[in-house]
Amino acid sequence: xxxxxxxxxxxxxxxxxxxxxxxxxxxxxxxxxxxxxxxxxxxxxxxxxxxxxxxxxxxxxxxxxxxxxxxxxxxxxxxxxxxxxxxxxxxxxxxxxxxxxxxxxxxxxxxxxxxxxxxxxxxxxxxxxxxxxxxxxxxxxxxxxxxxxxxxxxxxxxxxxxxxxxxxxxxxxxxxxxxxxxxxxxxxxxxxxxxxxxxxxxxxx
Amino acid sequence: xxxxxxxxxxxxxxxxxxxxxxxxxxxxxxxxxxxxxxxxxxxxxxxxxxxxxxxxxxxxxxxxxxxxxxxxxxxxxxxxxxxxxxxxxxxxxxxxxxxxxxxxxxxxxxxxxxxxxxxxxxxxxxxxxxxxxxxxxxxxxxxxxxxxxxxxxxxxxxxxxxxxxxxxxxxxxxxxxxxxxxxxxxxxxxxxxxxxxxxxxxxxx
DNA sequence: GGCAAAGCATAGCAATGCTATGTATCGTGG
DNA sequence: CCACGATACATAGCATTGCTATGCTTTGCC
Numbered sequence: 001x002x003x004x005x006x007x008x009x010x011x012x013x014x015x016x017x018x019x020x021x022x023x024x025x026x027x028x029x030x031x032x033x034x035x036x037x038x039x040x041x042x043x044x045x046x047x048x049x050x051x052x053x054x055x056x057x058x059x060x061x062x063x064x065x066x067x068x069x070x071x072x073x074x075x076x077x078x079x080x081x082x083x084x085x086x087x088x089x090x091x092x093x094x095x096x097x098x099x100x101x102x103x104x105x106x107x108x109x110x111x112x113x114x115x116x117x118x119x120x121x122x123x124x125x126x127x128x129x130x131x132x133x134x135x136x137x138x139x140x141x142x143x144x145x146x147x148x149x150x151x152x153x154x155x156x157x158x159x160x161x162x163x164x165x166x167x168x169x170x171x172x173x174x175x176x177x178x179x180x181x182x183x184x185x186x187x188x189x190x191x192x193x194x195x196x197x198x199x200x201x202x203x204x205x
Numbered sequence: 206x207x208x209x210x211x212x213x214x215x216x217x218x219x220x221x222x223x224x225x226x227x228x229x230x231x232x233x234x235x236x237x238x239x240x241x242x243x244x245x246x247x248x249x250x251x252x253x254x255x256x257x258x259x260x261x262x263x264x265x266x267x268x269x270x271x272x273x274x275x276x277x278x279x280x281x282x283x284x285x286x287x288x289x290x291x292x293x294x295x296x297x298x299x300x301x302x303x304x305x306x307x308x309x310x311x312x313x314x315x316x317x318x319x320x321x322x323x324x325x326x327x328x329x330x331x332x333x334x335x336x337x338x339x340x341x342x343x344x345x346x347x348x349x350x351x352x353x354x355x356x357x358x359x360x361x362x363x364x365x366x367x368x369x370x371x372x373x374x375x376x377x378x379x380x381x382x383x384x385x386x387x388x389x390x391x392x393x394x395x396x397x398x399x400x401x402x403x404x405x406x407x408x409x410x
Numbered sequence: 411g412g413c414a415a416a417g418c419a420t421a422g423c424a425a426t427g428c429t430a431t432g433t434a435t436c437g438t439g440g
Numbered sequence: 441c442c443a444c445g446a447t448a449c450a451t452a453g454c455a456t457t458g459c460t461a462t463g464c465t466t467t468g469c470c
Contacts, residue, residue: 040451045447
């Protein structure tokens, strides 16, 4: 009953936009379609305008973040894994700084909330694992501790990636997370070792 | 030897830009000077372009933040004062959300670092006061704890102001700061009371 | 008092996102 | 099988953006 739209065009434009974001080329309506053979109208057909492109980029960013967090293994030390989740979060933000800015700084849409929830859920699961392993007190609400860890990590990486703090300031993440996990009941010395282990591969770079 | 420029025009434009930012009107070259009688060229004479206007707005934001932090009194409970500094920081960000975004999300210039340093310095002083009062261990570096508190507060208010967290999530600031200050050596129960006292007037609103 | 340097006003430029209009193309109902 | 209608697509154009070029005006020093 009508001309069908080609899904390949949509993914092509999203991937191209992601590449341009990484290359720090300005993403404009015309520069996005330049050289691809598709016309400017395709952006309106498939995304409804440039806002739709940015929204798609945000979802792409959350997908990539979720994939990154999924690579964090579950070891015998759940607090270490929790710290590793935080480290993966920071590394993802530092590897895709402009995408990270697009995700949080630009207009955060309500439709993005679902994708952000996935991120949070992984943290909640990590806290629950640590609680089940007896590392945290029984009365700590996993969601609360997860939100607090998220806020701490997000603030740190924001101040480093697009703010005034130098990259070495990332090291503050260790005492930050340690303080949080200790406040949840973990043994201070043991917690410190766990967090440092989870952050081991982030700090040198 | 030349026509002198009128400083009043500069402050007029800055104040007008600040008003437009609060009113959420888009700040464009032409909308900024519309109705003021000054021509578009004045923006280039006094700011060198729109980038200069945004830079001036950032400095204005830091000035306002510093003024806000200066209103926090120094009581007999330095940990309470420290928490009150954090509360004032958050309240300032929530009262001027767009200005706050302009300060951190947009291109943070190296010239803004000085203004940001002032903010940090106030935190450092607060930590030093608490340390001198014996609330913190001797071996805590005031700068480190200040940076960590800053990151936690910044992350929390960012996720609330322009992110996915609801406003009630601000309450997480209390356990966050408490965890940090306890990790610095403060007594847990006493610290909790101090932080809650410092945040008292932030949480209801 | 005249001259040079700077402020200022107007007009115009390229680039932006978006829309209007016409054409091509596909899926479906008869 | 084919014609119709809906939708994708292409081109051109619009208003707006930041910025610059070009004169004109004003101001202050020799």
